Amino acid sequence: MERLLSSDPSLIGGHRLAGRLGAGGMGVVYLARSPHGAWCALKVIRAEYADDHGFRARFRREAELASRLTSRWTVPVVAADADARSPWLATAYVPGPSLAEAVALHGPWPEDRLRGLGTALAEALDGVHAAGLVHRDVKPANVLLAADGPRLIDFGIARAVGATALTTDGSVVGSPGYLSPEQARGHTVGPPSDVFSLGCVLAHTATGLPPFGTGGAAAVLYRTVHEEPDLDGVPEGLDGIVRRCLAKEPERRPSARELRETFGEFAADAWLPERLPALVAARAARVLDLPVPEPTVVTGPSPAAAPETPASPTRRRLLVAGAAAGVTAVGGAGAWWQWGRRNSASANPGSPRRSRHGVALLGSPDGPFFAAHRRGALLAVEQHNRDPRRTVDLVLRTADDRGTAAGSAEAAERLAADPDVSVVIAAGTNATVPAALPVCTEARLPVLVTRADTEGLNNVKTTTALVLRSTRTIGPHAAFRYLNRVVKPARTVVVHDRATEAASLATVRFVTLHPNLDSETVLEEVAAGEDFAAAARRIAARPDDAVLFAGVRPDRAAACARALRAAGHRGARTAGEHVLAPVFLAVGEDWRIGTGYTDAGADPRTRAFAAAFRARHKRPPGPWAAEAYDAVRFAAHGLAALAGDGRSALRSELLRTPWQGVTRRVSFEATSQFFDAGDGNGGFLYRVTGGTARFVARSADIGDA
Structure with a gap:
């Protein structure tokens, strides 16, 4: 357990926090004392993942299902709040080591102890499956050892969180080495997947090694799908049933209930191997010595503890107020944006009145492809503003991210604070673009990503981003x-x-x-x-x-x-x-x-664009120039279809119908909202x-x- 950070709350839902049990990409798990004095593990989901209303509905439903679990080998849910700004769920705390730690410290288990472990975990999974849940992350680290038996933790939550992190072919939720072949492939999983994972856990406990080896995650996943497990060291009496659990085809695996019957009764008085009872007792004693936690955040109760409290001003409102007060420097040294060429509305006072929308190009001027991005975007803006049929005018700005994640976040804050900016074209890298997304999400500022292709951009429902290319998830x-x-x-x-x-x-x-x-x-x-x-x-x-x-x-x-x-x-x-x-x-x-980019000078389908680019800039278009040109025209297509605030509604409008650019057809899969790369679209x-x-x-x- 780690100490609380100064930024951690002291209270969540009336639970006094004592320390951190762990943290990951989706949230933090705290050790907490309930209002009634009982110790519990309180898992808090990060607020940005809860922006999706569908997530909250799933979290609420599965927390309710998990609260109905009655197996003695699962930890009960004692409280939850799906409506808190950061949803949380508290379960009873098991003050013992994990199975992973026990095997690492004291080695493999004998057959009789393995049977007892298998009985308890099969009974736990039987209850989880009967409640309509699929665990999806059964592994030694999620099995805690108490004096009276093992406890399976994190049931149901893996499914609730995974459903938000839109999984498609190529994406995997779970832990390599313990997940099933269908899970490794990114396919839909059911109870047989948990049985496969239980077989991996038993094999590991019997031998001290995972059955599909160690090494890189890719190699382990490959062996899980294509190769047979290494069960050398599994006791002869258990070899057959473990092999059945590890069958590649889900229908060939036994059910959790059948496993309970196969392993026999659980003997509570003799279930742990030698030396482990002392380890379990020592861990339990640590909790008794914990001091009363000191307050951390002292500005009041956490949002989760008082959901009825009116929300504080949004980040966007505070940023706008700061800009109005002169916080943002404009012009001269340190200026963060620049206007493009004058739009046609200002150049032609007699033209019809049209709404003006800022298109901001975010990236580093020192980057190798930024100049090509800027020139392609500027050509698109100028062509658009010369069209007498247009209903909106565009203004191009550039924002310098300094080539760093911190610079990208700071530039995004300035763009979010400017109500005239309707859309950001993210021309940065895999290292910089993700840092801008949380700020833009909070401000409801749409982001169109041209070049970055990190797999982390696939979690599109938690951002306002649309990725205009296929990412590394599907490769070259x-x-x-x-x-x-x-x-x-x-x-x-x-x-x-x-x-x-x-x-x-x-x-x-x-x-x-x-x-x-x-x-x-x-x-x-x-x-x-x-x-x-x-x-x-x-x-x-x-x-x-x-x-x-x-x-x-x-x-x-x-x-x-x-x-x-x-x-x-x-x-x-x-x-x-x-x-x-x-x-x-x-x-x-x-x-x-x-x-993911074409050579506009050599691609026969971009000849008209290349000619216009040379006429305007006196040079051939470089990499990503045509893609930036398409990004601006795609944004203009969406803005022209909207009435009112383009910022808040633009992303939904762009998702509505496919659009054909000079480099690719821009459309998105209905469920995942990933860029549709079908039939080679967008590849070169x-x-x-x-x-x-x-x-x-x-x-x-x-x-x-």
Whole structure:
């Protein structure tokens, strides 16, 4: 347990907080004392995830279902508030170590103790499933050990939170190593998925190791889907039932109720292996020594404790007030925005009165693609304002994010405070764009993302953002089309560079766990700090196999390219746009690269745009210029259809109907609201030749005669 932070509340819903039990992306779990004096674990969901009203309804429904659980092996819900600004749920506190910690400290369990553990956890899952819940994160860390038996924690909440983090093929909720094959694939899961996870837990407890090995998440997920578990060390008397739990097909697994009958009765007086009773007792004693917690936030009760209290002014109102008071510096050194060219309404006083909307381009002027973004956006604004049929006028501004997450958040605050700004075109990077989204969400300021492609942008319902491209969740789509339609290899080796595991995991998962390549697919992992020589030799043993490099660092891609060439590999080699830098281009001859941007000067479908761009700017359009042009025109299309405040209603309007730009068809899947990349929409293929990446085709045109 950790001490409370100064920013933590002292009270939530009448519960006095004593410390932090853990924190993650979705919220914080506190140790708290209830109004009646009982210790409990109080989980608070971050407010930004609760902005979706659908989430609150799901949270309320599943908290109510969880409160009906009667199994002695689950922790009861003692209080909850789905209507608090930050929804929270409190369960009874189990002052014991987790099963993960117990196995790590004292090793595997004998068969008789495993049977008792299996009986209790199967009974817990039987109750969870009978209540209409699916746990989805059964793992050793979610099993707590008490003197009278184990307790399964976090039931139901994983499902409520996961439903908000819009999961589609390529997205996974759960813990690699303990989730089922259908869960690893991102498919809908039911009770059999929990049974698979229980089989993993029992195998781990019996052997001290997870049944699908350790290492990178991509490799573990791949083995879960494609390979058999390693059950060496599982007692002979349990091997058969554990194997049934770990069947790849959900229908072949036993039910939780059948497992209860198989494992037998639970013996409460002798269920823990030697040395563990002392550990459990020591942990329970710690709670008795806890002091009365000191207040942290002393400005009053937390919003959760007093939901009837009128809400404080929104961030947007405070920012606007600050700007009105002269807090924001405009002009001269440190100015944060600049006007574009005068719009036509001011240039032509006799023209009809039209509403004016600021379009802000957010990014770093020092970035390699910002100038192309600005020129493409400016061309779109000027063309729009010259159209006599227009119903709105546009004004282009730029906001400098300084190339940092902090700078992006600060620039977003200034834009949010300006009521004349109706939409932001996010031209920044994976490191900067996500930092701007919470501020824009609170101000209801729409954000159109052009270049950034991090998987974190997929959680669209908690922001006002629309991503105008496919993200890394589906990888370099044009490279897939090239392999499937042109190369047609017997086998494709996916090289997972674990030096950039977090950035490349989504692509690896999408390729290896889903049938997106027509060929047989195998995974080759290269550890951070390791060179590619050994992997290249293994790949070159079948020299005609195709290769997909799933990393994102140009220097690592260059090292892979050199190693493959030295090993004598002859097959097709592909990668995504992030490898395109001089260090890779110098050695990546004949590689095919899938990107999210076109070469407007070479793409036959953007000739008119390229001609207009050259006429206006006296230079050819660079990468992302045409995409920025489309983003502004897409925003103008939505603003023209609205009456009144474009800021609050623009995103909904843009989601309503598809729109055709010069680079792609902009539409979004109805449920997930992800960019629709169907039939190769929005992907482009380049070939590295002579140290330069040259445009080949749009993804949809690859392989056409």
